[in-house]
Amino acid sequence: AEGGWGTLLLPIVVQRVTSYVALSVVSLAALVLLPSSFSTRLLVLSGVGLTVVSFAVLVLVRRPHLAAGLLRRLPQRMRPGPRGPALPTRKWTAALTSGIGLGLAFHMGSIGMVYLLVLALGGSGNAGPILASIAVARLSILIPLSPSGLGFQEAALSVLFLQIGLTAEMALATALLNRVALLGTMALGAAFVVSGQTGTLRATAKGLTQPTA
Numbered sequence: 001a002e003g004g005w006g007t008l009l010l011p012i013v014v015q016r017v018t019s020y021v022a023l024s025v026v027s028l029a030a031l032v033l034l035p036s037s038f039s040t041r042l043l044v045l046s047g048v049g050l051t052v053v054s055f056a057v058l059v060l061v062r063r064p065h066l067a068a069g070l071l072r073r074l075p076q077r078m079r080p081g082p083r084g085p086a087l088p089t090r091k092w093t094a095a096l097t098s099g100i101g102l103g104l105a106f107h108m109g110s111i112g113m114v115y116l117l118v119l120a121l122g123g124s125g126n127a128g129p130i131l132a133s134i135a136v137a138r139l140s141i142l143i144p145l146s147p148s149g150l151g152f153q154e155a156a157l158s159v160l161f162l163q164i165g166l167t168a169e170m171a172l173a174t175a176l177l178n179r180v181a182l183l184g185t186m187a188l189g190a191a192f193v194v195s196g197q198t199g200t201l202r203a204t205a206k207g208l209t210q211p212t213a
Helices: 004-033 038-062 064-071 089-120 127-142 152-163 168-209
Strands: none
Touching: 004 038, 004 089, 004 127, 038 127, 038 152, 089 127, 089 168, 127 152, 152 168
């Protein structure tokens, strides 16, 4: 494809970075609803810091002239290669705005679904702190040490639930059911993908074996 893998992967990278930005915004707002805690502030600030770094890397990869002096210090093989015409600012703005907006909708919807799990498990109390705890714990998916923050999210949710009067058992049960739902969704998506690819391969094979006029 024209532009190579960098061009093909750009929409995915933009989606991930804007999703991180949206989640950071939600988590910063959630701090207002939680008891003041050093560990909570550290988690949120760490997540926001990772988001800022990711966004900065995206900008520099697409606009290497902004860090020309720094890039000259890198070995030649690590420098960004030549690129085609840059996207207009209008398109970049539209992409970032759409990404952040969709990210906000996605994360807020996911947080709401996890809150329903808490209620189904018998959790009670003010909805604000519970939703805020789920939002802050969700930031752990930004930690690049485990898939989807596995382990970190459960630990963060347990600490946050204890701070607002819920039990660690409630947090672990909620996180476990959330993981099961995620795996189920991934399995369903994979089944659709495999099914579609199988049909495409069969159609292609049939077309290749049919005699041509």
